[in-house]
Structure formats: C-alpha cells, structure tokens
Amino acid sequence: MAEANSKPGESLDKALPSGVEYDEAIMAQQDRIQQEIAETSQLIGDHEDLLLLSKEYSEEDNVYQGKIKDLRSKYKCFRRTRGDGNCFYRAFGFSYLERLLDDRKDLERFKEVAAKSKDMLVSLGFPAFTVEDFHDTFMEVVEKVEQQIPVEDLLATFRDQGLSDYLVVYLRLLTSGYLQQNEDFFVNFIESYASVKEFCGHEVEPMARESDHIHIIALTSSLDVGVRVEYMDRAGSEEVNHHDFPEGTEPKVFLLYRPGHYDILYK
Amino acid sequence: MASMQKRLQKELLALQKDPPPGVRVDEASVTKSLSTWQVDMDGAPGTLFEGEKFQLLFKFGPRYPFDSPQVVFTGPNIPVHPHVYSNGHICLSILTEDWSPALSVQSVCLSIISMLSSCKEKKRPPDNNFYVRTCSKNPKKTKWWYHDDSV
Numbered sequence: 001m002a003e004a005n006s007k008p009g010e011s012l013d014k015a016l017p018s019g020v021e022y023d024e025a026i027m028a029q030q031d032r033i034q035q036e037i038a039e040t041s042q043l044i045g046d047h048e049d050l051l052l053l054s055k056e057y058s059e060e061d062n063v064y065q066g067k068i069k070d071l072r073s074k075y076k077c078f079r080r081t082r083g084d085g086n087c088f089y090r091a092f093g094f095s096y097l098e099r100l101l102d103d104r105k106d107l108e109r110f111k112e113v114a115a116k117s118k119d120m121l122v123s124l125g126f127p128a129f130t131v132e133d134f135h136d137t138f139m140e141v142v143e144k145v146e147q148q149i150p151v152e153d154l155l156a157t158f159r160d161q162g163l164s165d166y167l168v169v170y171l172r173l174l175t176s177g178y179l180q181q182n183e184d185f186f187v188n189f190i191e192s193y194a195s196v197k198e199f200c201g202h203e204v205e206p207m208a209r210e211s212d213h214i215h216i217i218a219l220t221s222s223l224d225v226g227v228r229v230e231y232m233d234r235a236g237s238e239e240v241n242h243h244d245f246p247e248g249t250e251p252k253v254f255l256l257y258r259p260g261h262y263d264i265l266y267k
Numbered sequence: 268m269a270s271m272q273k274r275l276q277k278e279l280l281a282l283q284k285d286p287p288p289g290v291r292v293d294e295a296s297v298t299k300s301l302s303t304w305q306v307d308m309d310g311a312p313g314t315l316f317e318g319e320k321f322q323l324l325f326k327f328g329p330r331y332p333f334d335s336p337q338v339v340f341t342g343p344n345i346p347v348h349p350h351v352y353s354n355g356h357i358c359l360s361i362l363t364e365d366w367s368p369a370l371s372v373q374s375v376c377l378s379i380i381s382m383l384s385s386c387k388e389k390k391r392p393p394d395n396n397f398y399v400r401t402c403s404k405n406p407k408k409t410k411w412w413y414h415d416d417s418v
Contacts, residue, residue, distance in 0.1 A: 022410075023403075023408060023409055023410040026410060027408060027410065126369060127369070127370075127371055127373065129277055129278070129281050129371070130368070130369045130370070130371050131369060133274060133277070134368070134369065165333055165368075169367075169368045169369060172367075173369055201361075201365055201367075202360075202365055205365075205367035205369060206364065206365050206366060206367045207333060207367070207368065
C-alpha cells in the first residue's frame with residue numbers, strides 16, 4: 001500500500017504537505033544527489049596518486065593516515081569509481097578486462113566461460129531475449145579486448161553510461177545466477193529473505209543495489225577470477241587488512257574498500 | 268534512446284508472437300516511438316477474476332530498460348484487489364524499487380497475473396480513498412511501502 005505520511009483528515013491535509021508532496025520532494029532530492037555525484041565523478045576515473053587519499057582524512061587521524069601509508073607501500077596508484085551503488089561491478093569489470101589486455105591465455109579461458117554463461121542464465125529461468133541483449137553487449141566488449149584495443153578505448157566504453165550499465169547488468173545477472181545455482185550453500189547466509197531467488201530479486205538484480213561479501217564470492221567464483229579487497233576502515237591497527245575472493249586464489253584484481261565503496265588499486 | 272527503441276521493438280515482437288495466456292498487446296495503441304502501449308489482460312480461469320477483462324497502460328521513458336516502465340490499469344474495469352487502487356495504480360515492488368533491466372513487459376504482465384490470481388478477497392487497499400485523492404498521476408512518484416507479498 002502507499003505509505004501513509006499523514007493520517008486522513010481535512011484539517012491535517014491543510015496544515016501539512018500531502019503525502020505526494022513529501023514523496024515527490026524525497027525523490028527529487030534523491031535525483032539531485034545522484035546528479036551531483038554524476039557531475040563530480042566519472043564512472044571510472046584516471047590513475048591517481050594514493051597520496052591524494054591522505055588529504056581526505058584529518059592529519060591527526062592516525063588510523064587512516066597509517067593505513068594509507070601502508071597502502072602506498074603495497075600499491076602504485078588507484079582509480080576512483082562513481083559511488084552509484086554499482087561500483088563493485090564496474091570496478092571489477094573494468095579492472096579485470098584491463099588486465100586481460102595483457103594476458104592472452106587467461107583471456108581465452110575467460111571468453112569461453114563468458115560465452116557459456118548465457119545458457120546457464122536461461123536455464124535458471126531468466127528471460128532469454130533480455131539476457132541475450134546484455135550477453136551480446138558483454139561479449140562485444142570481450143572481443144574488443146581480444147583485439148587488444150588501447151586501454152583508453154576500454155576506459156571510454158566503461159565511461160559511456162549506456163554501455164557501462166549494460167556490462168553492470170550482465171555482471172549482476174552472473175552473480176544472481178551463481179547464487180541460485182548454489183542455493184543450498186548460500187541460503188545459510190541470507191537473512192530476512194525466504195529464498196536465494198527472492199534475495200537476488202531484491203539485492204542483486206536491481207541496479208544500484210550495493211554489494212556485500214556474498215555478491216563478491218558469487219561473482220568471483222562464477223568467473224573464476226581472484227579478487228583481493230584491501231579494507232580501509234576504522235578496525236584494528238594502522239595496516240590495511242585484505243581478503244581474497246574466492247579464498248585461496250591468486251588475485252588478479254585489486255580493490256580498495258572504504259565503508260560503502262570500492263575503488264581500483266594498481267600494483 | 269536508440270537502445271530503448273531497439274529493446275522495445277524486440278519485446279513487442281516477442282509479445283505478439285508468443286504472449287503469456289490471457290495477454291494481448293493492443294497493436295493500435297502502440298505509439299510510433301514505442302513509448303506507450305496498451306495490453307489487454309483476461310482474469311485467469313479458476314481465480315476470483317475469471318471472466319473479467321482488464322487493460323494495462325505501459326509508458327516507457329528514454330532510460331528504459333534501466334528505468335522501470337510506468338504501469339497502471341486503465342479503462343472501464345479496474346480490478347478490485349488489495350494492491351490495486353481505484354485509479355489504476357498498482358503496488359508491486361518490481362515496478363519501482365525491485366525493477367531490474369533483465370525484466371520485461373512480459374515479466375511485468377506475468378507478475379500482475381500472479382498477483383491477481385493469488386487474491387483471496389476482492390477489496391480495495393485500506394488507504395484507497397486517501398491515496399486516490401492525493402496521489403500524483405504518475406505512480407512512480409509515490410514512495411511505495413511494500414509490506415505484504417502474500418496477497
């Protein structure tokens with residue numbers, strides 16, 4: 001039902017904005033915030049020095065400043081991604097394909113995995129003709145990588161909102177597909193949803209829904225691509241902790257996690 | 268814009284060729300830009316809506332399929348259902364928050380048929396009068412509060 005922002009009643013109606021005005025105001029504000037984010041940050045940014053990170057925190061913030069120093073000893077630079085709720089998928093997609101530009105052997109393996117993935121999704125009940133659209137676009141980009149396009153062209157692809165979102169959708173579908181295929185295992189980690197399918201419908205397939213460990217495990221397992229996430233949060237010492245997904249694999253993609261957001265790291 | 272039309276063209280063909288039972292696209296209603304369609308729908312046999320006929324109006328924005336379509340019941344018969352307001356607005360999470368670009372006109376139709384079919388008592392939403400009096404014409408401008416998937 002519609003959210004009752006104020007109770008029915010003539011006097012109240014006149015005194016307060018009606019429910020619809022509240023709703024529209026909230027949505028207009030959400031749109032404005034999204035637009036502001038879009039204007040100030042690219043979907044995938046340029047290489048930046050990690051030293052720039054330290055300016056984002058107070059000089060007296062020993063935990064963060066310590067962690068940035070530690071990060072600088074392990075990585076050369078980073079690229080920011082736009083904080084639009086799709087950052088994990090976009091960061092992962094770009095960073096891995098960028099790496100495949102220089103790794104012919106892994107590219108062949110990946111192309112095969114990606115090519116087969118459409119049938120897997122259709123067999124799980126995803127509508128064939130919508131999946132096909134996203135799959136075809138995804139494969140076109142993989143083929144461009146095979147032709148070894150310059151990294152600037154790959155960057156342009158990921159900065160083109162329409163194309164970039166097509167790629168994000170496909171990665172979301174792969175994540176959902178893997179979770180559903182391994183339902184017996186993942187059902188143990190799902191709270192507040194009755195089934196893995198329901199979880200995917202609410203938390204994986206819609207755009208802008210943020211990613212948690214479970215999404216990362218599913219996507220990296222589905223494509224068999226190792227990802228190392230460096231955690232920069234308040235926890236613990238002045239060193240960044242990392243975690244590899246799936247556990248024990250050799251990482252090919254390096255991501256920086258700050259609460260609620262993923263950027264791309266370079267060795 | 269181009270990708271929106273390409274996608275809708277594909278959906279239209281698929282729905283004309285292989286529609287779910289009880290669903291028909293009203294071809295005369297489809298605008299040239301494909302941004303508005305009307306879909307006729309029969310109440311499913313063996314449900315409270317058996318024998319009834321409904322019309323759904325779909326409107327697609329330039330960001331479709333990334334933005335959900337605007338979907339309302341229209342015409343003389345609006346189903347009496349706890350999630351359907353008498354002005355045709357539908358409270359269904361896939362039409363706003365849970366929309367995914369992998370969904371389609373067909374999957375929206377199937378969800379609406381399923382919503383109608385599982386109805387146990389024909390009645391309007393409890394806040395119908397208030398909502399209909401105050402809401403925007405566009406149901407996507409309502410901040411819906413989904414609270415019960417079982418009806």
